[in-house]
Structures are given as structure tokens and as C-alpha cells.
Amino acid sequence: MQNDDARNLLLGMMQAAIAAADPATVLARHLPAKPAGRCIVVGAGKSAAAMALAVETAWPDVDLSGVVVTRYGHTVPTRRIAVRQAAHPVPDRAGLDAAGAILRAAEQAGPEDLVLALISGGGSALMSLPVDPLTLDDKIAVNRLLLASGLAIDDMNRIRRRLSRLKGGGLARAAAPARLVTLAISDVPGDDPAAIAPGPTVPDPTATEDLSHLVETLGPALPDAARRILLAPGRPQDPFTVDYRLIATPQMSLQAAAEVARAAGVTPVLLGDALEGEAAQMGVVMAGIARAVATHGTPARAPAVLLSGGEGTVTLGGKSPGRGGRNTEFLLALAQALQGHAGIHALAVDTDGIDGTEDAAGAIIAPATLATAREAGLDPRRYLAGHDSYSFFDAAGALLRTGPTLTNVNDFRAILVL
Structure with a gap:
């Protein structure tokens, strides 16, 4: 040769x-049954726009609405699902605004609606909605520290879930009592749903873990507000039903x-x-x-x-x-x-x-x-x-x-x- x-x-x-991970060819066969009522689409990640377009293509006769966020330059034209663009790997104001829009869309769902969550890698930075009293500047500082830390991705995600209103099951809680189905493209070792984006529609398995060793690793540059949240005792989460479908790995x-x-x-x-x-x-x-x-x-x-x-x-x-x-x-x-x-x-x-x-x-x-x-x-x-x-x-x-x-x-x- x-x-x-x-x-x-x-x-x-x-x-x-x-090609094996192209939403245009793999997403449709993982869709649930068409809803009788509305389908509200929410999502985040580098594939979010392409996944939204694939849903629109597969379901031309379904009442679709919603909003997804993807990285700048990773968008495609859609007609019914709004696509926002934001920064990756460090969050920006556009990502904060998009996360707020995604939260509001999920909260509008009623018990007869289907919420379809489209999740892919990169969603952590793109859908950045920090817990109070954390600010966007705090989240940006934390993200920069994580990217330079050498921490394993699992440890990074422990921190990201703890500091977010949407990660670690926050998006699922916002969508209740509607039926929620997640379609996901995995970018993480082991395909753990809690680590993809990281886990906005699944419970946080580390919600009660002591994270003091990670705080020590990140050092004195960690913002004070983030330090206090990460050192506080984690709160147990109420369980909820999860319908989570991996469409590409x-x-x-x-x-x-x-x-x-x-x-x-x-x-x-x-x-x-x-x-x-x-x-x-x-x-x-x-x-x-x-x-x-x-x-x-x-x-x-x-x-x-x-x-x-x-x-x-x-x-x-x-x-x-x-x-x-x-x-x-x-x-x-x-x-x-x-x-x-x-x-x-x-x-x-x-x-x-x-x-x-x-x-x-x-x-x-x-x-x-x-x-x-x-x-x-x-x-x-x-x-x-x-x-x-x-x-x-x-x-x-x-x-x-x-x-x-x-x-x-x-x-x-x-x-x-x-």
C-alpha cells in the first residue's frame, strides 16, 4: 500500500x-410515537441544530415548537424549532440567554405534551444557567479552570452539575408533568447519560458526594461563590422516570x-x-x-x-x-x-x-x-x-x-x- x-x-x-453519528441518518428510527398534542423540543450541544432539523424532517405533521442551542457555526436552517448559537468551550452571554429560553420552553409543557430533549456533547458550556448566587463571570472562570486542570471528565462533570440549574436533572424537573423523551449523541467515555452535557434530563448520581478534594485541586483561583456551593453538603434528589435513547455513540x-x-x-x-x-x-x-x-x-x-x-x-x-x-x-x-x-x-x-x-x-x-x-x-x-x-x-x-x-x-x- x-x-x-x-x-x-x-x-x-x-x-x-x-457518518455513523449523523443525525440526518440515525435520529428518525429512535423517535417515540408521535404525540397527540404538542411536541416541545429543547436541547443543547454541537449536534443540536442538526438533530432539530432531523426531527422536523421526520415529523412534518406534528405540532413542533421549542428552542435548542448549538456552537457558533454549527447551525442549520430550521422552520419550526428555534436555533440559538453560543460559545464553546467557555460560556458566554448568548449561552446564558439560550439556557433561559430552553428552561421557559420546558416549563410551558403540560401533561398532554411531549417534551423531546436533544442532547449532545458541548451542551455543558452552551446551556449555561448557573445556580444562585453564581454569576456568568463566575461560570466562565470555573470553566477556564476546569479546561486547564487536567481533571478527568467525570470529575469535571461532578462540578458542572453542582453549579447548574439545568444539568443533573434540572431540565427534566422543569418539564414535569409532561412526558419527556431524550435523544442523545454520546461524546463521553462509557456513554453515561449523567455525563453527556452533563445530564440535564437524568438524576445527578453524585448529588450528595463530598467535592472538597476537587475544590482543593482547582485551588485559590476558584471563585468564592463556586467554592461555597461546592463545599456545601449536597442535597438528595427526588427520583423521576427517565426515557433516554442513545442514537449514536x-x-x-x-x-x-x-x-x-x-x-x-x-x-x-x-x-x-x-x-x-x-x-x-x-x-x-x-x-x-x-x-x-x-x-x-x-x-x-x-x-x-x-x-x-x-x-x-x-x-x-x-x-x-x-x-x-x-x-x-x-x-x-x-x-x-x-x-x-x-x-x-x-x-x-x-x-x-x-x-x-x-x-x-x-x-x-x-x-x-x-x-x-x-x-x-x-x-x-x-x-x-x-x-x-x-x-x-x-x-x-x-x-x-x-x-x-x-x-x-x-x-x-x-x-x-x-
């Missing part, structure tokens, strides 16, 4: 993974990519859809597995592709970071560890089309990428140490720019060993 063939195969697997996307590999005569090895940890360290570990395939034929003989999903983290510490996201950081560490190993190509992207806060989904490397970059005067070690992986791959011509994909099943990584 030539370099161009390897690249095309990696891109084909990526496209299959994204990271595992489904990995399986779709695996089928593309098999059709090309390449053995897929699914390493898991819930990998977590420091992105750079994950790159080093994955390089070791890829070398084992090339050298020893374990866990599979070449040609093989290592497929994985989940969400890495990048801990910035006290350093002033460069430009980059967890996927480009993973890939730069992988390339550095492989040192141009013959026959190993790799791709890593965020399936929403935006790795971190940049305009690229991720990047792609070939055996010659590192040598070519060095010839151009690029020192991969310096870029990695400065968390400046976007700049490295931009200069090396290896970034992948898909634009917003209107879905999100978290990270997709493929390492092809020929």
Missing part, C-alpha cells in the same frame, strides 16, 4: 465514523470505521471507546502498541489498524500554552515516539470537526512527516513541550480541516500499520 493509499484509507475510516463509530478497514483487507483492532489520560502519554503508549504490531504481530499481524475513542486531556500547568488540542498533542507525541517507523501512518481528530478551540479537526501523519518537518526547521520536542501541536502540524502541512461536522462522538484515532 502506497502513502496515498494509506492516507485515503485513514480518511475513509474517519468519514465512516462521522463512540463505539458505533469505531465499528463503522472497522468495516471500512475490513473491506480494504486490513485487520481492525478496537482498543476501546473510552480511553482517557494525558494525550501525550497516550501517544507514547499507542506508539508502543503499533511497534508491537509491526515487529511481533501482536495484538494483530500487519496490515492492521488500531482504532480507539474517548477523550484525552492536556494539563497546561503554569505554562503559557501555544495552539493545539488533545488530538494534535496526541499525534505529535505519537510521531515523536515512532521516529518515522516505516509503514506506520496515523490520524487523530475530534469528530465534531474542532480540536480544542482551533479550526482543524486534528491531523494526519506518515512515516516521513517528522523528517520533513525537521528539514523545515521544526523541532517537535519544543512544540510538544509548549503544547503548540497545532502550529507544528500547520507548518508541516498535516492538519485536517473538515469544518463543523454537526455531530460529536468525541475523539477518533486510527493508527495504520502496514
